[in-house]
Amino acid sequence: MKYILILAAASATLAACSAQPENVTLAVVEATEAVCRPTPNGRDVTGCYVTLTASQGDRLISVASPSAGTAEIHEMKTEGGIMQMAELPDGLPLPAGEAVSLKPGGNHIMLMQVKSPLAAGDTVSLTLTFEKAAPLGVRAAVGQPAPAGGHTGH
Numbered sequence: 001m002k003y004i005l006i007l008a009a010a011s012a013t014l015a016a017c018s019a020q021p022e023n024v025t026l027a028v029v030e031a032t033e034a035v036c037r038p039t040p041n042g043r044d045v046t047g048c049y050v051t052l053t054a055s056q057g058d059r060l061i062s063v064a065s066p067s068a069g070t071a072e073i074h075e076m077k078t079e080g081g082i083m084q085m086a087e088l089p090d091g092l093p094l095p096a097g098e099a100v101s102l103k104p105g106g107n108h109i110m111l112m113q114v115k116s117p118l119a120a121g122d123t124v125s126l127t128l129t130f131e132k133a134a135p136l137g138v139r140a141a142v143g144q145p146a147p148a149g150g151h152t153g154h
């Protein structure tokens, strides 16, 4: 009788163990409003914009696209009164729970060596790689992005 009781206790402990939720919350980044500008005539570069919200503090570290030879994360900065863009060498910080918008006149994803011209109505696949969250596949519509600062809502 005693033997059976011990067995029952042991299996109860095992069940409790396996039922326990993992103590790790998955880092997730949500992407909305992904859009790439049509390629200007004869050029093979264009900018893409997206709004990213990370569940935990994270960082966008790289971008790739099958439609482009290379993709970089750019910032706009003013030097000597001239707006210039430069690659963000350490990527783009994503504070937890905060929507970070890449938008015209600000941070953007730069596609270079675009393989074929992009026109309104096309879609571009982007793969966003983060420091913590799993890589995220995004389909960006080709079209004109909403104007900078425009919070028009839907």
Ligand SMILES: [Cu+2]
Pocket: 047, 074, 085, 086, 108, 109, 110
């Ligand atoms: Cu750029």
